[in-house]
Amino acid sequence: MSAAIIGSAVLIAQIMLVAAMGCATYRILRGPRAQDRVLALDTMYVNAAILLVVFGIRSGSIYYFEAALLITLLGFVATAAASKFLMRGEVIE
Amino acid sequence: MRRWLPYPLVALSLLVLWLLLTGSTSPGAFLLGGVLAVAGSGALAALTMPAAHLRRLATIPALLLDILVEIVRSNNAVARIILSPGGTSTRRSGFVRISLDMRSPHGLAALACILTATPGTVWVEYDSSDGTMLLHVLDLIDDEAWVRIVKDRWERRLMDIFE
Amino acid sequence: MNQAADLPLWAALPVAALVLLGAGLALVGSIGLLKLRSFYDRIHAPTLGTTLGIGCVLLASMLFFSVLQTRFVLHEILITAFMVVTTPVTLMLLARAALYRDRQEGSAEVPPVPPAAPPVKE
Known part of the structure; x- marks a missing residue:
């Protein structure tokens, strides 16, 4: 009973998160401007971290947690660097 | 030590x-x-970071609880705005400039984090020469109301703690 | 999925509800990324996922592993703490970068630099 409840909830959650990542991918591809793409990439990182935690619940292993932590940190560094580039890149132009 | x-x-x-x-x-x-x-x-x-001197630590738990309640409330509000079918035309979003009395860098950082972490408001920039900040609000009904919310609900309590 | 069968029903229901709520909020945030018109509107959308969205899923994960292992698993607090600290910083940096770029282009959508202020750094 519990297995069925958790299993179906996790499956639906995974589908929703993949749809969310699809929305973010569309925004990355379409833009229209560079800051939109960076924002969408940041959203993608967060969605990926949530997806990994959900994977962890599904497989019952705590090792996905480490991956989620890494994705969170990488997302922060990537977005901070990209925003900094957006500010500096135009000055050089 | x-x-x-x-x-x-x-x-x-x-x-x-x-x-x-x-x-x-x-x-x-x-x-x-x-x-x-x-x-x-x-x-x-x-790195010689200026140290923060926290006062009135007893008020921090109530402040954290208020932040949590505010985050849940505004999550609901922003989700409603996004999911409403044609409501985007009647809604007005925009920038509000608010002059702050707080000068402590740690307090300002805390205020910026609170406002940005709450869905619906984003701290955009702070001008240290005249102490004004620019806030972008997703659902801007009344400029004055937002000035009051920021100053009464958050700034005064953060000034109690950080200054 | 093999371990979930050992989970009592009183824990399975909140875990399922929290997972669904968190994933739903992340989805709504990403839909907002598609639907809202201007960049400054869109910057509000991902905060749904980064606050309550990931918070609910992490709470579900904590509950799941704490009940299964019959001891507290608090790893997830770390991700929550990192999220709370990092999200506002990235969003503020991005908003400032966007404002700077719009001002460079002379866009009418954004407020101008206040007159008393010195020129924007860098």
Whole structure:
């Protein structure tokens, strides 16, 4: 009973998160401007971290947690660097 | 004491972080975490960061609870705005310029984090020459109302703690 | 999925509800990324996922592993703490970068630099 409840909830959650990542991918591809793409990439990182935690619940292993932590940190560094580039890149132009 | 632990709070949080990361409370983990905490806060001292002097610590739990309630409430509000079918035309979003009385950098950082972490408001920039900040609000009904919310609900309480 | 069968029903229901709520909020945030018109509107959308969205899923994960292992699993607090600290910083950096770029282009959508202020740094 519990297995069925958790299993179906996790499956639906995974589908929703993949749809969310699809929305973010569309925004990355379409833009229209560079800051939109960076924002969408940041959203993608967060969605990926949530997806990994959900994977962890599904497989019952705590090792996905480490991956989620890494994705969170990488997302922060990537977005901070990209925003900094957006500010500096135009000055050089 | 002052020389070895210039930032006791930072050192304590580094130790807690290490213990959570290793998931054990064995003496070895404590030792390694302690070394890491001393080294980490020492490295921070080399950057000569201004130390924060917190006062009225008793008000912090109530403030954190209020932040949590506000986050849940505005999550609901923003989700409603996004999911409403044609409501985007009647809604007005825009910038509000608010002049702040708080000058403590730690207090301003805390205010910026609170406002940005709450869905629906984003702290855009702060001008330290005249102490005004620019806030972008997703659902801007009344400029004055937002000035009052920021100043009464958050700024005064943060000034009690940080100044 | 093999371990979930050992979970008592009183824990399974909140875990399932929290997972669904968190994933739903992340989805709504990403839909907002598609649907809202201007960049400054869109910057509000991902905060749904980064606050309550990931918070609910992490709470579900904590509950799941704590009940299964019959001891507290608090790893997830770390991700929550990192999220709370990092999200506002990235969003503020991005908003400032966007404002700077719009001002460079002379866009009418954004407020101008206040007159008393010195020129924007860098």
